[in-house]
Amino acid sequence: MRRVGVRVFILLSFILAACGGLPGGAAGSGQPNVVATFSVLGNMVQTVAGDNFKVHVLVGPDGDTHTYEPIAADGVALAQADLIFENGLGFETWLNKLYTASGSKAKRVVVTSGVTPGKIAIGSEAGATDPHAWQDVTYSMAMVAVIRDTLAAQDPAHAAAYQANAAAYLKQLQDLDTYIQQQSSSLPADRRRLVTNHDSLGYFAKRYGFTVIGDALGAVSTEASEPSAAEIARLIDEVKSSGVPAIFTENIENAAVINQVAQEAGVKVAPPLYTDALGQPGTPGETYLKMMRYNIDTIVTALK
Secondary structure (H helix, E strand, O other): OOOOOHHHHHHHHHHHHHOOOOOOOOOOOOOOOEEEEEHHHHHHHHHHHOOOOOOEEEEOOOOOHHHOOOOHHHHHHHHHOOEEEEOOOOOOOOHHHHHHHHOOOOEEEEOOOOOOOEEOOOOOOOOOEEOOHHHOHHHHHHHHHHHHHHHHHHOHHHHHHHHHHHHHHHHHHHHHHHHHHHHHHOOOHHHOEEEEOOOOOHHHHHHHOOEEEEEOOOOOOOOOOOOOHHHHHHHHHHHHHHOOOEEEOEOOOOOHHHHHHHHHHOOEEOOOEOOOOOOOOOOOOOOHHHHHHHHHHHHHHHHO
């Protein structure tokens, strides 16, 4: 059962809590129990944490955080947590209710506190806050700094380890940002145009010199809905007039609509990008570093 009444939810939480704690820091160890709301953020937190503890992630690989429906075990995780890392910017719309129902006293840390919010550019949600800040690697670097400082303050005994892990990770992220810029620059400016089935690449486009010219679903908060025939027809016309050779799907989305648009517009569908979630272990998107490198390589190959 996906939806649980608040009273039943809390009762189940207490029952599950009695059966054991989070797989994170051990009770009495001084190490924090840490929850991250979704897989991309969880990977960042785990990289900074290193071997000191395991991070509990609520929305795992290939999961859609926008439309996620919490389960009772999520309430247990929050109730037992010391820290909750969240993206913010309206991404986890279900988190406030879950946090209240769980009775959690954990400190909530919004990792995008230093991000200049972007806006959704297209569709019925145009003008709303865009939560996908991790698509700009420089913003991810700022998130890592927040994670580092929070863990060091919460667990001073391992502060040096968190600082060292973060320093190494930040160097990798800087190299990644440079690589994406170089790969983007290899495309002529008139080829740096993106059509996706979800408006998640606004920060990416701004940082790396692309233009988002359309999305097949029309809004960031309505991934589960189907676009109208008129919206599909509009997008087909946009794709035809833009001259793009390929359009893109994502690992969290059903590709049926984008496949229809591609067929009728006479373009190809590129391999799915990893946008709102990591891929499963063993895939090219199993970590944030790998997913971003895979994405830019896939985009450049498809648009050349």
